[in-house]
Amino acid sequence: MVSKNKIIIPILFIFILIFIFVIVNKKLYKNEYFDNNTNYIQSGVGTLNSSGTITFQQPFGNIPSVFIQANNGSKSSVVINTTNITNSGFSYIKNVINESTSGSLTVLLMEEDNNDTFNWVAIDTTNINNKINNPGTGGSGGCCNVCNNNTQQASS
Incomplete structure (x- = not known):
């Protein structure tokens, strides 16, 4: 035994x-999660005006990266330039490139665009990168929690 x-x-x-x-x-x-009270991302739709200012609903802690996509209903190219990006908003200038044909000569013209809106997204990538690269500060990879929990619609 x-x-x-x-x-x-x-x-x-x-x-x-x-x-x-x-x-x-x-x-x-x-598992460490992002602080849901911190502003990481905002988005909105720009106006028909050829120039203007977008003000964020809630100011960012750092200057965000701003991404813009034109809602172009015509076949012409729309060019949107952002200027004066701050933690509280940004300015934009919107132009359209049209063709002008005179006889056998075709000329491209850049004119103010008052016909198309645009979508914009502002992301505070500094905070997201800090959270991903420093897990002890509240993040352990990816921005899924940020995108799902902190998307805010900002007024334009």
Whole structure:
């Protein structure tokens, strides 16, 4: 018959290994989330005006990156330039490139565009990069929590 010590010692050793494994894995795979009270992203739709200013609903902590896409209903090219980007808003100038044909000569003209709106997104990439690259500060990869929890519609 096997002695009790020969059974208890391996079982105790297995429980100790499982306990250590659980503690180590808990620290390695700890989920840290973004602070939902911090402003990371805002979006909106620009007006028909050829120039103007977009003001964010809530100012960013840092100057954000602004991305713009024209809602172009015509076949002409719409060019939108952003200027004066700050943590509270940005200015824009919107032009359209049209063809002008005179005889056998075709000339491209850049004119003010008052016909097309545009979509814009402002993202504070500084904070997102800090959260991803420094997991101890509240982030452990990807911006899914940011995009899903902090999307705000800003007035334009």
